[in-house]
Amino acid sequence: MQQRSNLQIPSGVQCFYGREAHLRKEVERRVGEVFSGWSYEEIIVPLFDYFEVFARGGGPSFTDHIYRFIGRNGELLALRPDFTALVAKVVASRMQDRSLPLRLFYSGEVLRYQPPQAGHQKELFQIGLEHIGDGLAADLEVLLVAFEALDRLGVNDAVVTLGHAGFVLGILEESQVPAEARPQLLEAMRYRDADRVDDILGRKAPPEVMEAMRLFGGPEVLERARAIAQHPGSQEAVARLHSVATELEALGLGHRLQLDLGEVRGFDYYTGMVFEIYAPGTGLELGGGGRYDSLLGKFGVPLPAVGFSLSLDRLSQRVKDHLGTSREAAPEAIVLGKQPSRGLAEALELRRQGMKVRIS
């Protein structure tokens, strides 16, 4: 076997130092402060758990990306691919007695296997929050927290695109798309690929399915949405989005909201409002989230929940020009000599006074 150099790294891993490391810590600190400011409490969860915990949370396309391994006792374990399932498990096992709602935030690496050509790293750093045990009022709260976190980083041109899982699912129900065709159809709609939708259905797709993929823009799209979707689930989704949009408008944030009723990413997971965050100059989304009312139930505590996560990697990229210039502070005292009796004793004394020292 060929000897590997001990400096070789496996693909997909990263390390940060100097200005980059400082920048990432700064982004994490600022976002964490905003989350704390809204009374979200930090939760630190394990790096790995039983595979089954994560499998319960996401759909099959998601479990494909999980790093699995066998534990010492033969159990199937997995490195965490996201935080939400772990938070849900802790809530179910340890926080049953607490009064609701629970406001929790987390920060750390998640690991996902992604083919190298996709240009995505395998280690991703997420900062996010979960609001558990409260109804629809929490939707608006988490959006406000997200906006403030972005502002705190100076990303005040970021736009939130808002949709609702119930809208498209209602349309598929209404247009009597056979249940077995739905996963494939949602996959085609995910790419807004109208021709593939036709192919899958084997006929010209119903106009409301086509129209749904184009329901994108300002509040006016809700009028069009209401007109094309008769299904009660779709109508309820439109009403819900209307109320969130109206409330955000009243709070002076209407200009940072776009509606996108055609987005179906994550529909095996979200049950209500869904959103993604985009900013000019960044081709990939900075974060996203939504309402997932059925996940906690899978851990035995049927509680509604809403949350989102931000990508520290992409946020840091985005803000590096205006946040990345601050460096580590220079030492306040330089102590000469390394003998224990002289230099080090002096350094120790200065440290006790709280000064930053460097021994030379």
Next chain:
Amino acid sequence: MSQSIKLALPTGRIFGETVDLLTRSGFALPEDVRQARRLHITNGGNQSSVLVKDRDVPTYVEHGVVDAGIVGHDVLAETNPDVYQPLDLGIGCCEMVVARSKGQTPGAYRDLPIVRVATKYPEVTFRHFHGHGIPVELILLSGSVELAPMLGLADCIVDLVQTGRTLAANGLEVDEVLFRSTARLIVNRASFRLKGRLVGEFIASLAREVGR
């Protein structure tokens, strides 16, 4: 600030048809675009383009360094990028096929314990053969794939075929068509939103031209 759209155009097989389509849709490219060696050009309207290898178009679009691109479905099937694919442009029509030596019994390679397949499309090949439960030994080539069966390097090939003349000239024939491939418009997910109106108008003008 007035917005503009940046495109990635494929310099390969479908370049000519792509230039024609853009020109007909009101986004004329400079006259000398076919000869020039510049990789960054200004189109008519509020557009500019970068000229890149076909396989690289999805990469540029997915990362958002360009807003949209034109690329064959064959490349999308192989690379599976996370981009919107709102429009089939109908140009650059080809078929992705399994081809074998002429005179062999159709599908006979399926009975081999492991099929040696030469291709430029490893993902498409694995998906097809493994999807049917047939083990594959992949022979990855970057061109002249048609040579492989003749030289005994492979039992069959998976490749994109336009007229079938190259196949015939190398003693091969189509055994199975995997899918039809035409050029697609692809759009970055962020640009779709942040430049919604401009991107929407661009999609609409191409859609009118290709009759969709």
